[in-house]
Amino acid sequence: MKSDKIIxxxxxxxxxxxxxxxxxxxxxxxxVKAMDGKAGLELALAEHxxxxxxxxxxxxxxxxxxxxxxxxxxxxxxIEVVMLTNFSEYKLLADAIALGxxxxxxxxxxxxxxxxxxxxxxxx
Amino acid sequence: xxxxxxxxxxxxxxxxxxxxxxxxxxxxxxxRFHVTVLAKTKITKNTVILSLERPVGFIFTPGxxxxxxxxxxxxxxGTIDRKAYSIATERNDKQIxxxxxxxxxxxxxxxxxxxxxxxxxxxxxxGSAFIVSDNDCVMIxxxxxxxxxxxxxxxxxxxxxxxxxxxxKNNVISYFQEQIKRLSKKFNYELHFSQAKPQKSDFNCITKxxxxxxxxxxGSQDFVNIVTDILVKSGVPLTKLHYEENYPQTAQTKKLxxxxxxxxxxxxxxxxxxxxxxxxxxxxxxQQLSNHVILTDSNGRILFANQAVxxxxxxxxxxxxxxxxxxxxxxxxxDGYALLWNHLKKGGSAKKVIVNRRRDGKxxxxxxxxxxxxxxxxxVATEENISTFREVDKAKTEFVSIASHQLRTPLSVIKWxxxxxxxxxxxxxxxxxxxxxxxxxxxxxxxxxxVNSLLDVSRLExxxxxxxxxxxxTIDIARDVIKEQTINLDKKKIKLSFTFDTKIPxxxxxxxLVRMVMQNLLSNAIKYTPDKxxxxxxxxxxxxxxxxxxxxxxxxxxxxxxxxxxxxxxFRADNxxxxxxxxxxxGLYIIKMIIDNYGGKVWFESKENKGTTFYMSIPVKxxxxxxxxxxxxx
Numbered sequence: 059m060k061s062d063k064i065i066x067x068x069x070x071x072x073x074x075x076x077x078x079x080x081x082x083x084x085x086x087x088x089x090v091k092a093m094d095g096k097a098g099l100e101l102a103l104a105e106h107x108x109x110x111x112x113x114x115x116x117x118x119x120x121x122x123x124x125x126x127x128x129x130x131x132x133x134x135x136x137i138e139v140v141m142l143t144n145f146s147e148y149k150l151l152a153d154a155i156a157l158g159x160x161x162x163x164x165x166x167x168x169x170x171x172x173x174x175x176x177x178x179x180x181x182x
Numbered sequence: 183x184x185x186x187x188x189x190x191x192x193x194x195x196x197x198x199x200x201x202x203x204x205x206x207x208x209x210x211x212x213x214r215f216h217v218t219v220l221a222k223t224k225i226t227k228n229t230v231i232l233s234l235e236r237p238v239g240f241i242f243t244p245g246x247x248x249x250x251x252x253x254x255x256x257x258x259x260g261t262i263d264r265k266a267y268s269i270a271t272e273r274n275d276k277q278i279x280x281x282x283x284x285x286x287x288x289x290x291x292x293x294x295x296x297x298x299x300x301x302x303x304x305x306x307x308x309g310s311a312f313i314v315s316d317n318d319c320v321m322i323x324x325x326x327x328x329x330x331x332x333x334x335x336x337x338x339x340x341x342x343x344x345x346x347x348x349x350x351k352n353n354v355i356s357y358f359q360e361q362i363k364r365l366s367k368k369f370n371y372e373l374h375f376s377q378a379k380p381q382k383s384d385f386n387c388i389t390k391x392x393x394x395x396x397x398x399x400x401g402s403q404d405f406v407n408i409v410t411d412i413l414v415k416s417g418v419p420l421t422k423l424h425y426e427e428n429y430p431q432t433a434q435t436k437k438l439x440x441x442x443x444x445x446x447x448x449x450x451x452x453x454x455x456x457x458x459x460x461x462x463x464x465x466x467x468x469q470q471l472s473n474h475v476i477l478t479d480s481n482g483r484i485l486f487a488n489q490a491v492x493x494x495x496x497x498x499x500x501x502x503x504x505x506x507x508x509x510x511x512x513x514x515x516x517d518g519y520a521l522l523w524n525h526l527k528k529g530g531s532a533k534k535v536i537v538n539r540r541r542d543g544k545x546x547x548x549x550x551x552x553x554x555x556x557x558x559x560x561x562v563a564t565e566e567n568i569s570t571f572r573e574v575d576k577a578k579t580e581f582v583s584i585a586s587h588q589l590r591t592p593l594s595v596i597k598w599x600x601x602x603x604x605x606x607x608x609x610x611x612x613x614x615x616x617x618x619x620x621x622x623x624x625x626x627x628x629x630x631x632x633v634n635s636l637l638d639v640s641r642l643e644x645x646x647x648x649x650x651x652x653x654x655x656t657i658d659i660a661r662d663v664i665k666e667q668t669i670n671l672d673k674k675k676i677k678l679s680f681t682f683d684t685k686i687p688x689x690x691x692x693x694x695l696v697r698m699v700m701q702n703l704l705s706n707a708i709k710y711t712p713d714k715x716x717x718x719x720x721x722x723x724x725x726x727x728x729x730x731x732x733x734x735x736x737x738x739x740x741x742x743x744x745x746x747x748x749x750x751x752x753f754r755a756d757n758x759x760x761x762x763x764x765x766x767x768x769g770l771y772i773i774k775m776i777i778d779n780y781g782g783k784v785w786f787e788s789k790e791n792k793g794t795t796f797y798m799s800i801p802v803k804x805x806x807x808x809x810x811x812x813x814x815x816x
Contacts, residue, residue: 073595077602084607115587144590146637147583166590166630170598171605 066107067091068098070116095119114143125157216745219300226353228284229326233277244333248306268329272336281329322346324401325354335365344372352377382412400426474565482506496541510538582640589633596626635768642775653688663700674713682721695776702769703733711737728799736793749774
């Protein structure tokens with residue numbers, strides 16, 4: 059089903075949002091995007107994406123709060139979430155994992171190609 | 183110090199010609215140098231001159247001293263590894279001479295087996311108390327204690343000064359006599375040699391003049407006592423007398439030392455002897471403390487509070503007398519207090535971090551230590567206010583976290599866009615463009631590495647993350663790390679061999695930290711070894727209680743004069759800065775911090791263009807109290 063392949067990217071840094079969007083679109087994925095946590099949550103509950111790439115440092119509602127709200131909803135509780143952030147604080151990692159994030163990637167340590175590989179694996 | 187010395191120095195520990203302490207020196211490193219022994223000369227049966235290489239940038243003022251460090255003493259014998267020695271050479275000499283007397287002391291024995299070509303560490307120059315004036319002064323020395331004066335005389339400072347030298351056997355002095363006579367002629371020093379003990383009559387000719395001159399005295403304790411006694415009785419004020427290692431003992435000092443030593447030796451045996459005024463002395467000490475001290479009865483009712491209690495809590499002693507510390511405390515979970523009191527009432531003592539509230543409502547954090555006094559029904563409670571440290575640490579942690587996030591974001595943008603261009607996803611790029619883009623990519627990766635290392639350093643320094651402690655096989659970690667580096671080894675055609683004792687036990691540590699250490703050591707060895715070089719890694723058991731890791735390469739090596747700085751933050755040796763542009767200068771600093779925290783040691787041997795061997799010993803049983811909370815990159 060096409061909706062299974064939808065990826066939601068929640069990222070407020072426009073250049074990063076654009077490069078992720080371009081790369082994943084080129085790879086054949088359907089992308090929806092949001093630039094703050096609140097919009098991301100609404101989009102997640104409306105679009106039922108198969109995977110969310112979620113930043114932490116977001117306006118309106120931060121990524122951890124969005125994840126917490128997402129998990130409270132029956133639709134959102136099982137969506138696969140990969141944290142994609144430039145924070146590497148142990149507490150944030152622990153919070154994200156406790157809320158059922160499946161991976162925690164520090165953007166600057168990852169090649170774009172490897173992010174795509176991981177996404178492909180997740181959506182197999 | 184009233185001396186005037188026309189010298190400038192780059193060393194922050196050197197004497198400052200500033201009479202005020204309003205500007206504290208900004209000392210953020212230890213001026214430590216690894217130097218070669220140039221010569222050892224035995225000048226008498228018991229006296230040796232050790233000549234050391236003078237490191238580049240070592241600027242001193244005559245009268246200053248160095249710490250001579252023999253690290254093996256702590257490593258192998260657990261004894262103190264350093265002693266202070268006056269510099270005997272003049273300020274333009276290419277070497278540093280020190281003079282020492284042979285004794286049974288372990289340090290001296292070790293010092294005496296050093297030979298030309300061996301190396302030692304020195305720290306310094308230090309000290310300003312013994313820097314003499316350029317005006318008239320008097321120097322009084324005994325035997326080998328002449329060392330600091332030799333430096334002054336040889337440098338031609340304090341011309342026209344008077345020099346009194348005592349040597350009952352005339353051994354040490356006879357060695358220097360001709361030279362001192364020559365110097366005296368040249369610089370107009372007035373000389374007095376004597377083989378007898380100092381006598382009042384020695385100083386008669388100058389006693390009147392002496393009253394106004396600074397007098398510098400160096401020698402054994404007895405010598406210093408005798409000379410001081412003579413001079414003071416001749417009317418020389420104590421303020422004119424300056425000493426080096428030994429300061430005089432007066433009759434009153436000796437009496438006091440005996441009273442204290444008798445009192446405490448009896449006290450330790452459970453006896454009490456009379457010491458009138460002792461309670462006043464200790465009361466004054468307690469009142470002067472900046473830490474909060476209270477005495478309570480066994481129900482916690484306050485019997486005494488020092489001045490710091492008022493300063494910290496805002497309550498006067500009268501306001502809290504008879505009350506309990508609940509007046510500022512009681513903010514912690516109640517079951518904790520119950521446990522604490524139960525423990526104290528059973529005679530145990532306790533140390534806890536707790537939060538209190540001041541009279542004005544402001545919260546503060548303290549380390550509280552409470553100890554019952556056996557049989558007295560009294561508790562002593564002290565509190566150290568650590569609020570400021572915690573606030574500073576919190577601010578630093580937040581700053582580092584935000585700063586690294588802010589640095590990583592543009593770096594991610596650069597990396598990912600360059601990657602898009604290089605992959606050809608958005609159109610073909612020429613060969614030259616690919617080459618340029620690759621350079622941008624490599625530099626951004628280098629920058630990412632730098633940000634990550636800085637974050638590691640800051641977390642290790644702040645201790646912001648709790649380390650995981652589990653049984654770790656260092657051999658398995660080494661194998662993994664070698665596997666990770668295979669690409670880099672192949673790229674440079676470097677041959678790597680790995681040997682280990684099969685009986686190496688596991689250690690109880692954080693595998694991520696151990697991995698970080700191994701990764702840094704191996705990647706350094708690869709980075710700083712030219713193509714087709716060799717690296718050898720070895721694990722062995724060391725002194726039964728530690729494991730020793732050794733990694734040798736036949737690479738560029740570390741220049742001798744820079745070896746003392748190798749573990750400092752951001753240091754990169756001159757010989758590799760142009761050859762290898764990558765490298766942050768943080769790897770070895772991180773390694774040392776981790777290994778020190780595990781109670782281990784890291785050291786090295788290196789010869790430029792021959793290679794380097796790093797050694798690292800880690801105790802198998804890492805003492806929990808030695809381990810700080812350490813953090814690392816996730």
